[in-house]
Amino acid sequence: MKTRTGLIISALVTGLILSSIITQSQMLKEKTNEIEIIQSKNLRHTPLYQKHFFKQIISSPISAEQKLSHELNRILSHISSIIMNFDNIPPNPPEIIGPTSGKIKEEQKYTFILTDPDEDILFNLEIDWGDGTESVDCGCGKSWQNGTEVIVIHQWKDGGSYNVTARIQDSYGDWSQWSDPLIVSMPLQKENTIQHNEINTNEITKN
Numbered sequence: 340m341k342t343r344t345g346l347i348i349s350a351l352v353t354g355l356i357l358s359s360i361i362t363q364s365q366m367l368k369e370k371t372n373e374i375e376i377i378q379s380k381n382l383r384h385t386p387l388y389q390k391h392f393f394k395q396i397i398s399s400p401i402s403a404e405q406k407l408s409h410e411l412n413r414i415l416s417h418i419s420s421i422i423m424n425f426d427n428i429p430p431n432p433p434e435i436i437g438p439t440s441g442k443i444k445e446e447q448k449y450t451f452i453l454t455d456p457d458e459d460i461l462f463n464l465e466i467d468w469g470d471g472t473e474s475v476d477c478g479c480g481k482s483w484q485n486g487t488e489v490i491v492i493h494q495w496k497d498g499g500s501y502n503v504t505a506r507i508q509d510s511y512g513d514w515s516q517w518s519d520p521l522i523v524s525m526p527l528q529k530e531n532t533i534q535h536n537e538i539n540t541n542e543i544t545k546n
Contacts, residue, residue, distance in 0.1 A: 430455040432518035433464065433505040440524045443495050447523070451489045453507050458485040463508040468493050469501030469523070483507075495525045 430453070437449030453461050461483040466474040474491055483489070495501060502520035 427459070427509070427511045427513055428456040429513040430459070430461060430507045430509050430515040432515045433507050435503060435505060435518055435521040437503075437521065437523075439522060440526070441495075443498055443525045446492050446494045448490060448492050449503070449521075451491060451505055453483055453485070453487045453489060455485050455509055457509070459509040459511065460484065461487065461507050461509055464489055464505060465507075466491060466493075466503070466505045467517075468495070469503055469520070470495055470497070470499075495523075498525045500524050 434452040434454075435449060436452065438447050441447050451464060451466070453464070455461060462478040464474075464476045464478065464483075466476075468474070472493075474493070476489065476491070501523045503523055504517045504520050506515045506517045508514050
């Protein structure tokens with residue numbers, strides 16, 4: 340699949356380069372024709388015109404070559420970017436490490452390990468906490484290299500079971516798949532209190 344697509348891209352590159360060369364050649368030819376037409380007029384004998392004419396003769400071909408070179412470099416740079424992006428492998432889903440249970444309204448600390456097969460710089464860590472809230476860290480002002488560990492703190496307001504998932508984006512704009520969920524249980528404090536009272540009551544009865 341990659342080989343076939345690579346051939347298509349190569350053909351497109353060749354076509355763009357040839358199209359650019361033809362366009363620039365036509366521009367150069369039109370410029371030369373304009374100079375020849377002006378040369379045939381009577382004004383060509385005036386000193387002022389001769390100075391302007393010879394200046395055009397010298398500068399026009401150089402200017403056209405510079406434009407052609409600039410255009411080719413721009414096209415090649417753009418195509419190079421496309422090819423690099425085509426060969427890019429998306430990042431791996433973040434690995435999530437942290438507690439799988441806790442108390443509601445208490446901060447829990449989680450570590451997200453970011454990796455990329457191409458070792459690209461990583462941005463935009465998105466975290467779905469499973470409770471209807473999301474965290475987004477753009478990585479602004481810093482670079483996340485391959486293997487970076489990002490620590491994020493979260494707390495749940497209500498008891499229940501939550502699936503924490505995350506994904507990461509690389510410098511080419513490709514996103515990883517969402518990670519496998521880390522299941523976090525947040526027991527209700529009221530339920531714990533009731534269970535605790537029941538245990539105490541049973542102990543008193545036995546005595």
